[in-house]
Amino acid sequence: MASMHLSQIRRWLLQSPPVEWGIMQLRELLIGALRQGSIPQHVAFVMDGNRRFAKSHGIETVEGHNLGFEALARVLEVCYKSGVKVVTVYAFSIANFKRSKYEVDALMDMAKVKLSQLAQHGDLLDRYGACIRVLGQRELIKDDVLEAIDRAVNMTAKNKDAILNICCPYTSHDEMTTAIRDTVIDYSRPLPSQQRSFSESHITHTIRSRHLSAGTLKVRSHSPSSGATSDTEESISTSSTLHPDSPPGDSMEGEDDGPKSEGFRDTFPDPETITPEILNDHMFTAGLPPLDLLVRTSGVERLSDFMLWQCHQDTEIVFLKCLWPEFDLWTFLPVLVEWQWKRRNGLEREKGSRGGIEKLIKMA
Amino acid sequence: MVLSKETKIYRQDVREKGAFLTPQQREDLLKPYLPDPPPTMVSKAPMPRKGMTQPVRSFAIKQLHLFVFTIMHLLFSVYIRIRQTYHVLWNQIFAVLYYHHKAPELIKQDVKNLNRLPGHMSVILELKGEERGTAGVESLMDDLAEISAWCACVGIPMLSVYERTGILKAYLPSTHRTVTSKLHAYFGRNIPSLQVRAPHIPSLLNGGSSEELDHLDSPSGHLSILLLSAEDGRSTLVDLTKTLSEMSQRKKLSPNDISLDLVDAEITESVMGEPDLLVLFGPNVELQGYPPWQVRLTEIFHVQDNTGVGYQIFLRALHSFAKAQMRFGR
Numbered sequence: 001m002a003s004m005h006l007s008q009i010r011r012w013l014l015q016s017p018p019v020e021w022g023i024m025q026l027r028e029l030l031i032g033a034l035r036q037g038s039i040p041q042h043v044a045f046v047m048d049g050n051r052r053f054a055k056s057h058g059i060e061t062v063e064g065h066n067l068g069f070e071a072l073a074r075v076l077e078v079c080y081k082s083g084v085k086v087v088t089v090y091a092f093s094i095a096n097f098k099r100s101k102y103e104v105d106a107l108m109d110m111a112k113v114k115l116s117q118l119a120q121h122g123d124l125l126d127r128y129g130a131c132i133r134v135l136g137q138r139e140l141i142k143d144d145v146l147e148a149i150d151r152a153v154n155m156t157a158k159n160k161d162a163i164l165n166i167c168c169p170y171t172s173h174d175e176m177t178t179a180i181r182d183t184v185i186d187y188s189r190p191l192p193s194q195q196r197s198f199s200e201s202h203i204t205h206t207i208r209s210r211h212l213s214a215g216t217l218k219v220r221s222h223s224p225s226s227g228a229t230s231d232t233e234e235s236i237s238t239s240s241t242l243h244p245d246s247p248p249g250d251s252m253e254g255e256d257d258g259p260k261s262e263g264f265r266d267t268f269p270d271p272e273t274i275t276p277e278i279l280n281d282h283m284f285t286a287g288l289p290p291l292d293l294l295v296r297t298s299g300v301e302r303l304s305d306f307m308l309w310q311c312h313q314d315t316e317i318v319f320l321k322c323l324w325p326e327f328d329l330w331t332f333l334p335v336l337v338e339w340q341w342k343r344r345n346g347l348e349r350e351k352g353s354r355g356g357i358e359k360l361i362k363m364a
Numbered sequence: 365m366v367l368s369k370e371t372k373i374y375r376q377d378v379r380e381k382g383a384f385l386t387p388q389q390r391e392d393l394l395k396p397y398l399p400d401p402p403p404t405m406v407s408k409a410p411m412p413r414k415g416m417t418q419p420v421r422s423f424a425i426k427q428l429h430l431f432v433f434t435i436m437h438l439l440f441s442v443y444i445r446i447r448q449t450y451h452v453l454w455n456q457i458f459a460v461l462y463y464h465h466k467a468p469e470l471i472k473q474d475v476k477n478l479n480r481l482p483g484h485m486s487v488i489l490e491l492k493g494e495e496r497g498t499a500g501v502e503s504l505m506d507d508l509a510e511i512s513a514w515c516a517c518v519g520i521p522m523l524s525v526y527e528r529t530g531i532l533k534a535y536l537p538s539t540h541r542t543v544t545s546k547l548h549a550y551f552g553r554n555i556p557s558l559q560v561r562a563p564h565i566p567s568l569l570n571g572g573s574s575e576e577l578d579h580l581d582s583p584s585g586h587l588s589i590l591l592l593s594a595e596d597g598r599s600t601l602v603d604l605t606k607t608l609s610e611m612s613q614r615k616k617l618s619p620n621d622i623s624l625d626l627v628d629a630e631i632t633e634s635v636m637g638e639p640d641l642l643v644l645f646g647p648n649v650e651l652q653g654y655p656p657w658q659v660r661l662t663e664i665f666h667v668q669d670n671t672g673v674g675y676q677i678f679l680r681a682l683h684s685f686a687k688a689q690m691r692f693g694r
């Protein structure tokens with residue numbers, strides 16, 4: 001009983017105007033202070049725990065998702081004010097389609113309403129300079145939602161200061177498969193035949209005529225064997241100049257295919273030139289700064305098919321116990337400060353080791 | 365941060381799917397929270413007549429922010445020292461309470477209550493930077509041998525070990541020897557059959573010695589160890605893309621045939637399947653280039669501020685995997 005009174009008094013106190021004003025000023029101050037250090041350029045969130053929050057608070061699942069959206073708005077405000085350039089959120093997984101139809105529809109409805117509201121306030125959005133992108137399998141989204149998405153995306157496309165990536169419906173395996181497929185399609189496109197001012201047939205013709213004239217001159221003075229070797233050399237060189245870019249295996253396979261392309265076969269880019277960077281440029285996150293920080297709420301310590309390609313190198317991954325609707329500056333601030341602290345310590349250590357080496361060199 | 369009164373209005377609006385407020389009302393609700401319009405808009409407005417006060421003010425605010433930043437980091441470094449000490453102490457307590465004494469029976473006792481065990485466990489080990497010579501490799505191999513022995517005792521049939529540089533792959537036979545001798549130290553004469561392999565390198569089964577081959581289905585079980593490096597991560601996916609491109613160029617495959625299942629099957633075949641549990645022995649969660657395709661649903665376990673391999677960490681990982689509470693003592 002006493003605790004209930006206490007919590008009511010607390011709520012009353014926290015909601016009184018001067019206290020609210022004070023908290024707001026404190027938030028601004030803390031965010032301003034955060035900006036003085038280095039800030040992650042790209043942060044990703046797995047917004048986990050909406051349903052569990054709803055269950056534990058005895059409200060409807062959809063209501064939990066609504067509160068989750070409010071949490072997202074709060075977090076975005078913190079991120080953009082503190083200088084994060086790109087925020088990527090896991091809104092909907094392809095696997096989520098397995099959930100109840102009611103919940104999926106409600107989520108999609110929410111997305112539609114929010115995005116169309118957003119579209120009504122285009123000029124206000126420009127103040128943040130944020131653009132929205134939707135990453136994932138568009139084909140799985142219903143038409144009316146897709147329309148709202150496209151409107152919001154097109155409206156904000158010109159903003160360059162900050163980016164919000166909404167992953168919906170997304171899985172990382174799907175993203176990687178798509179990247180591989182797109183790369184393969186890129187590399188299966190024949191190279192445009194180069195228009196140079198020299199024609200191959202003319203060159204062969206010249207060589208042949210030269211050989212003929214030289215042959216007629218030299219045949220009498222030299223033994224015929226030298227003429228024979230030069231002949232074979234010529235045939236080798238012509239056959240290799242015909243397809244300069246095709247790998248050696250290609251010509252053998254081509255003979256199996258039959259005389260599909262007579263004389264002139266398409267040349268393809270060399271598959272050996274494919275690098276991780278090329279695959280990276282085919283991911284949905286192409287051109288964005290590397291992922292610095294990935295936060296997952298609700299204490300689940302799994303990546304659940306999110307940003308695997310982007311986060312498996314030196315991204316700092318943080319698993320938090322709190323549920324997503326509870327996520328706020330007060331839970332995010334320690335994460336950011338720790339990130340700054342580690343970054344500074346890492347730099348110092350690097351500097352220190354380099355300094356040590358320099359000292360050694362000086363001593364020697 | 366939104367004031368509570370306005371939150372209430374906003375939620376009313378949400379409940380009625382945006383019908384409660386008109387766009388104009390919503391804009392008014394939002395206005396106080398918006399940042400200043402971008403500078404291009406400001407220039408159109410008449411310049412403030414404050415003159416000098418503006419730069420002074422912004423200078424003062426910057427100083428204040430710097431001051432708060434310094435205080436914040438000062439407090440944080442105190443906090444993190446305390447946290448690290450706390451975790452080290454806790455870790456020591458665990459290490460004392462749970463020690464394996466190289467006895468398989470004790471280790472079995474420790475995991476007796478767990479209702480599920482990972483079928484495929486993965487660990488990330490680190491080659492210490494300072495001792496890149498043979499000492500580093502030796503300590504790495506020793507850690508690997510210890511973990512293998514614990515896995516064999518618990519009954520985990522598959523262990524994959526990721527180490528960024530892949531230096532252990534060059535020492536496959538001696539790794540096998542080290543692990544075998546460690547297993548002998550734990551089990552005595554009858555050790556489980558042991559297979560050590562790495563992707564694209566022929567595997568070593570029981571060190572090639574024939575007399576132990578009939579132990580394959582010995583009561584002591586079987587353990588296979590897979591050595592992984594950064595090569596098996598992105599590069600494998602790149603290699604797959606190269607092969608697929610080549611096939612597509614020769615018209616042996618249409619790009620539309622490239623499906624998630626195909627990629628998954630190929631990656632699983634050439635490297636490994638998805639591990640059930642990934643244990644990190646470092647102070648924070650950083651995958652260091654671990655194969656990205658395979659960590660999809662893997663449980664990732666780490667102990668905050670921990671450095672180094674320890675039996676208590678291994679045990680805690682298994683307990684958290686089985687969602688079981690660890691009581692103190694045995």
